[in-house]
Amino acid sequence: MEFERxxxxxxxPTSDVSSIMRHVLFALVPAALAYVWFFGSGFIFNLIVAxxxxxxxxxxxxxxxxxxxESTLMDYSALVTAALLAFAxxxxxxxxxxxxxxLFATVVAKHLYGGLGYNLFNPAMVGYVVALVAFPMHMNxxxxxxxxxxxxHFMTIAETARYxxxxxxxxxxxxxxxxxxxxxxxVKAGLNNMxxxxxxRAYPIxxxxxxxxxxxxxxxxxxxxxWLLLKKIIRWQIPFGVLMGVLAPSSLMYIMDPGxxxxxxxxxxxxxxxxxxxxxxxxxxxxxxxxxGRLVYGFGIGFIIYAIREWGSYADGVAFAVLLMNMAVPAxxxxxxxxxxxxxxxxxxxx
Amino acid sequence: MSSPAATxxxxxxxxxxxxxxxxxxxxxxxxxxxxxxxxxxxxxAQHVGEPAHPIVGIGEKVLKGQLLAESYGSISAxxxxxxxxxxxxxxxxxxxxxxxxxxxxxxxECDGEDRALPAAExxxxxxxxxxxxxxRKILQGGIVGLGGAVFPTGQKLMQAATMPLExxxxxxxxxxxxxxxDDILMREQAAExxxxxxxxxxxxxxxxxxxxxxxDKPEAISAIGESMATLDDDRITLKQVPTIYPSGGxxxxxxxxxxxxxxxxxxxxxxxxxxxxxxxxxAIWRWIVEGEPLISRVTTVxxxxxxxxxxxxxxxxxxxADVIAFAGGYTEHAxxxxxxxxxxxxxxxxxxxxxxxxxxCILVLDETAGTAEERPxxxxxxxxxxxxxxLLPQQLFWYACSDNEAxxxxxxxxxxxxxxxxxxxxxxxxxxxxxxxxxxxxxxELADEKARAERARxxxxxxxxxxxxxxxxxxxxxxxxxxxxxxxxxxxxxxxLKRQREKQDQDRES
Ligand code: SF4
Ligand code: SF4
Numbered sequence: 001m002e003f004e005r006x007x008x009x010x011x012x013p014t015s016d017v018s019s020i021m022r023h024v025l026f027a028l029v030p031a032a033l034a035y036v037w038f039f040g041s042g043f044i045f046n047l048i049v050a051x052x053x054x055x056x057x058x059x060x061x062x063x064x065x066x067x068x069x070e071s072t073l074m075d076y077s078a079l080v081t082a083a084l085l086a087f088a089x090x091x092x093x094x095x096x097x098x099x100x101x102x103l104f105a106t107v108v109a110k111h112l113y114g115g116l117g118y119n120l121f122n123p124a125m126v127g128y129v130v131a132l133v134a135f136p137m138h139m140n141x142x143x144x145x146x147x148x149x150x151x152x153h154f155m156t157i158a159e160t161a162r163y164x165x166x167x168x169x170x171x172x173x174x175x176x177x178x179x180x181x182x183x184x185x186x187v188k189a190g191l192n193n194m195x196x197x198x199x200x201r202a203y204p205i206x207x208x209x210x211x212x213x214x215x216x217x218x219x220x221x222x223x224x225x226x227w228l229l230l231k232k233i234i235r236w237q238i239p240f241g242v243l244m245g246v247l248a249p250s251s252l253m254y255i256m257d258p259g260x261x262x263x264x265x266x267x268x269x270x271x272x273x274x275x276x277x278x279x280x281x282x283x284x285x286x287x288x289x290x291x292x293g294r295l296v297y298g299f300g301i302g303f304i305i306y307a308i309r310e311w312g313s314y315a316d317g318v319a320f321a322v323l324l325m326n327m328a329v330p331a332x333x334x335x336x337x338x339x340x341x342x343x344x345x346x347x348x349x350x351x
Numbered sequence: 352m353s354s355p356a357a358t359x360x361x362x363x364x365x366x367x368x369x370x371x372x373x374x375x376x377x378x379x380x381x382x383x384x385x386x387x388x389x390x391x392x393x394x395x396a397q398h399v400g401e402p403a404h405p406i407v408g409i410g411e412k413v414l415k416g417q418l419l420a421e422s423y424g425s426i427s428a429x430x431x432x433x434x435x436x437x438x439x440x441x442x443x444x445x446x447x448x449x450x451x452x453x454x455x456x457x458x459x460e461c462d463g464e465d466r467a468l469p470a471a472e473x474x475x476x477x478x479x480x481x482x483x484x485x486x487r488k489i490l491q492g493g494i495v496g497l498g499g500a501v502f503p504t505g506q507k508l509m510q511a512a513t514m515p516l517e518x519x520x521x522x523x524x525x526x527x528x529x530x531x532x533d534d535i536l537m538r539e540q541a542a543e544x545x546x547x548x549x550x551x552x553x554x555x556x557x558x559x560x561x562x563x564x565x566x567d568k569p570e571a572i573s574a575i576g577e578s579m580a581t582l583d584d585d586r587i588t589l590k591q592v593p594t595i596y597p598s599g600g601x602x603x604x605x606x607x608x609x610x611x612x613x614x615x616x617x618x619x620x621x622x623x624x625x626x627x628x629x630x631x632x633x634a635i636w637r638w639i640v641e642g643e644p645l646i647s648r649v650t651t652v653x654x655x656x657x658x659x660x661x662x663x664x665x666x667x668x669x670x671x672a673d674v675i676a677f678a679g680g681y682t683e684h685a686x687x688x689x690x691x692x693x694x695x696x697x698x699x700x701x702x703x704x705x706x707x708x709x710x711x712c713i714l715v716l717d718e719t720a721g722t723a724e725e726r727p728x729x730x731x732x733x734x735x736x737x738x739x740x741x742l743l744p745q746q747l748f749w750y751a752c753s754d755n756e757a758x759x760x761x762x763x764x765x766x767x768x769x770x771x772x773x774x775x776x777x778x779x780x781x782x783x784x785x786x787x788x789x790x791x792x793x794x795x796e797l798a799d800e801k802a803r804a805e806r807a808r809x810x811x812x813x814x815x816x817x818x819x820x821x822x823x824x825x826x827x828x829x830x831x832x833x834x835x836x837x838x839x840x841x842x843x844x845x846x847x848l849k850r851q852r853e854k855q856d857q858d859r860e861s
Contacts, residue, residue, distance in 0.1 A: 001672070001702050003687055004719060005450050007785035009694040009771030010687065011370070011528070015778040017726050075726060117727030117779075289732040289745065338741045340763040341365060342602070342615040
């Protein structure tokens with residue numbers, strides 16, 4: 001009998017990129033539900049816009065680069081980028097802002113660097129930063145979370161749709177009536193105005209640890225993250241590193257002076273810390289690869305997030321922290337290369 | 352006294368995989384013996400090193416156990432006739448080493464009588480033989496590493512004998528899925544295995560031996576345990592290790608059992624260990640005690656594409672087609688034929704290839720592997736996580752694609768044992784192992800070419816040098832002549848002038 005010739009090994013691999021990306025998307029569902037509950041339907045509109053433009057950008061670039069479009073789209077990585085963008089954007093964002101971010105993420109950050117696997121920077125974070133720089137006003141329009149005891153106008157679906165499409169409010173609403181400072185903004189401004197952290201904690205937008213609503217989104221994000229850990233889609237090093245990177249300096253400062261320093265819990269449960277730890281920093285392509293390297297990489301991101309919040313001019317620093325550490329990845333990879341079995345430890349080597 | 356005690360004081364191995372073993376199918380039936388076929392095909396290259404040199408002529412009658420081809424060069428092993436018959440041809444035939452392409456083989460038409468060569472000498476108890484002569488004797492048995500590496504055992508032991516040694520390690524860790532020939536062999540021939548170990552300890556002057564078996568082989572463990580109890584040799588210890596692929600690799604086993612790392616480019620003997628496969632030990636026992644050279648082996652015939660998976664004892668040279676027919680033939684789903692295991696084996700194009708000394712498994716799969724779509728590496732690092740050598744396969748792959756030899760070296764390409772773990776976990780389905788194999792071959796080719804060029808250059812240079820020296824010699828000779836002439840000049844001229852004057856004088860006088 002005659003047979004075909006193939007290369008060993010002859011056992012098929014058990015995982016594939018599409019299934020990894022699908023897992024990531026599923027893991028974001030609890031966080032998405034929480035987000036919609038607290039901040040309204042804007043998230044859904046953002047997600048739709050981001051998905052459409054990420055897929056459009058990806059398809060366009062694949063066609064231009066002469067790559068198979070359909071099978072590559074099936075790796076779902078464009079949708080993961082879109083989902084992360086939707087989380088990063090304020091709940092109310094006109095479509096062109098999200099579209100700009102999505103196109104920048106896929107066309108420039110991903111494909112001009114060579115497509116999935118070759119991008120140096122996390123595409124979603126590049127898209128976010130571009131939008132932040134290009135549309136600072138829109139990107140700083142945050143609405144307060146839906147909470148029974150805060151008096152404000154919770155946007156209806158129709159109003160949200162109208163704003164997303166036209167960027168305008170109906171006559172009875174205005175920018176100022178809608179927007180509220182985020183807990184991070186409040187704390188930053190408050191501390192600058194010589195208020196103590198415990199005074200700020202008493203504000204109605206503050207929850208048990210972080211901002212009210214925000215901390216619940218954090219919890220639901222962490223559930224998804226834990227599921228990814230369990231499924232071994234991500235490994236513990238990066239999330240642990242990020243959380244430690246935020247916790248270590250914030251705890252230290254809080255212990256030294258709890259009056260002027262936000263608590264470590266506040267840092268953990270406000271802004272994008274949890275999302276970053278489990279979903280953004282863990283993007284394998286732009287992260288360090290070795291176990292030790294990933295700890296360093298994660299810690300670096302966490303620390304920079306803390307540093308930007310504490311000493312920077314932006315209220316939150318997730319995107320910048322990730323992009324900065326993306327740049328450090330080649331160096332981290334080089335310095336944390338594992339010792340090959342049978343080779344001597346570098347230090348003992350006489351070469 | 353020794354019971355099958357579990358000992359887990361093991362060194363730690365990086366990475367590795369727990370794989371579905373798929374061994375139950377082939378161990379369900381006891382070991383079967385295939386009858387001697389009508390024709391035996393014996394490749395002259397069945398071992399690592401130089402092919403053996405045939406010493407029989409076409410038409411010559413041979414007896415079972417008779418030497419057919421002798422060891423040639425510093426690393427080689429002889430080949431013996433597996434049964435009696437007539438040498439009908441020495442010609443190229445499809446072989447598994449070349450995936451079904453042809454290589455020179457000695458072909459024997461068997462006479463069915465299976466007459467053995469009368470023993471040349473009386474077999475004496477091995478412990479009365481000098482270690483040196485015992486080692487030389489092992490060289491002549493045609494024995495090679497039966498775990499699949501087929502390094503000539505005699506030469507391996509000769510090298511080991513020159514090193515300070517501590518442990519003999521018997522490798523009963525058959526970690527690759529589907530393969531169960533060592534398991535069955537240990538169950539059925541435990542005494543031979545341990546006997547072989549005693550011979551080896553005597554030959555190498557060792558007094559510590561570990562028999563290492565994976566914990567998923569309880570029958571083998573108890574068989575060896577029982578045999579140890581009868582033998583009552585307290586130099587031999589049984590060690591159980593967890594079932595993790597690829598802990599059966601020689602260097603990995605040493606690391607697992609002794610917690611010593613074999614240095615890069617080195618051998619287990621560098622850390623005081625000699626590793627022998629359990630099947631090889633039984634073969635040594637059969638040669639030294641019973642005088643039978645390596646002419647048969649135990650092989651697993653299995654896979655979803657086969658009717659009755661089993662383990663068989665077959666004469667070396669039986670074709671794979673014969674073996675498969677014996678095991679009930681293919682099922683209708685048979686898609687791929689593999690000689691060896693599913694991770695380190697080789698696919699072959701035809702079942703006309705013979706079973707050789709290296710053939711530990713004949714695997715028939717029902718689907719063609721490697722059809723999954725390949726995507727770019729997403730740097731997930733899973734490959735590095737499972738690599739037992741702690742390499743960074745994703746980086747190696749990158750450098751293999753760009754043919755960056757310097758980086759390939761510094762990232763440890765030559766340390767890769769081609770275990771295939773990285774392929775199995777790669778979500779992008781990148782054929783990493785194949786690319787490493789190819790990169791190694793390319794580098795070897797380049798090195799060979801460089802060596803050739805270097806030799807040519809040296810030859811050319813030495814020729815130039817010779818010519819130069821000759822030229823210089825000629826020149827200096829010429830110069831000497833001129834110099835001589837110049838030194839001799841005035842006197843000679845004087846002489847001539849003198850003679851001329853005398854002549855003139857004479858003329859005038861007359
Ligand atoms: S094939 Fe080589 S690189 Fe891949 S896991 Fe095995 S030793 Fe490591
Ligand atoms: S497992 Fe595959 S995709 Fe992941 S890092 Fe290794 S080569 Fe890249």
